[in-house]
Amino acid sequence: MSVYLLRRLIQAVGVVLAMSLIVFVGVFAIGDPVEILISPDADQMERERAIKALGLDLPLWQQYGIFLGKALQGDLGRSFVFNEPALTLIMQRMPATLELALAATFGAILIGLPLGLYAGLRPNSVGSKAIMAGSILGFSLPTFWVGLMLIMVFAVQLGWLPSTGRGETVTILGTRWSFFTMDGLAHMVMPALNLALFKISLVIRLTRAGVRETMLMDYVKFARAKGLSPFRVTFVHVFKNILIPVVTVTGLEFGSTIAFSVVTESIFAWPGMGKLIIDSINVLDRPVIVAYLMIIVLMFITINLIVDLTYSVLDPRVRLEGK
Structure with missing residues (x-):
């Protein structure tokens, strides 16, 4: 395990x-923030002074070196x-995005798992066909x-x-959360569902x-032949074995939910990181854009590692030290 962690x-x-x-190179190429941040009425001396103060007069490689250091x-x-x-700035907005992503992910699991289980156990029923038709809409809309x-x-x-906003919040450990107020939960329902x-x-x-x-595996057929109840066969022998792909995709989708909540936060005026990055792009606020993207990269790396470690808990056959 230690060798695996070190390699990762x-x-x-x-x-x-x-x-x-x-x-850094990509953000540097999207435009000149001086044209937006500095008044058009400013003379050349003021512009040069502002450019120097922002560090935009340095070559790109030097700006990157300073940023990296x-x-x-x-x-x-x-x-x-x-x-x-x-x-x-990003850390101030992160709790709002995290609670929205957590609500959406838990909602997806609580709704999706039972419906998928029913559709898999009764594939030819009317309810199963309706569920699968609804899932196509979820992908398409x-x-x-x-x-x-x-x-x-x-x-x-x-x-x-309520249509927009985050609603009433409470401060816990220095961080504002809307999970713990009825008004906050009411404001969260629509963006989380979206x-x-x-x-x-x-x-x-x-x-x-x-x-x-x-259901076609030999060990499931053997469990049925032993006379085990359908409930035990489903939730002991079937359910546990289907969790690995679900956990993998859900973990990666949680990172995607955080990274790509921009549209939802903009529509519902949710004061999270997505709203901040849109506002920063509009004014070419390069430090905020770069910082946001780097934090998203770190989140994806961390989530991938957590998902890989979860494998060994769900299925001991998965060898983390494997080649």
């Missing part, structure tokens, strides 16, 4: 370094717009359209749920495929 950490360092270079010390740069550390329809139906026409629709469909199809494949 070395790989992670290489990936982070490569991505930092790609991200500071990043190793935990400093991912200072926002051009807010004049605050980019990491601080665009997120922005679903979000707008949710607002129009449940907020505008029915008035059941994020979860694709993942519900994915979990349904993965679970159904896993059940259909596992």
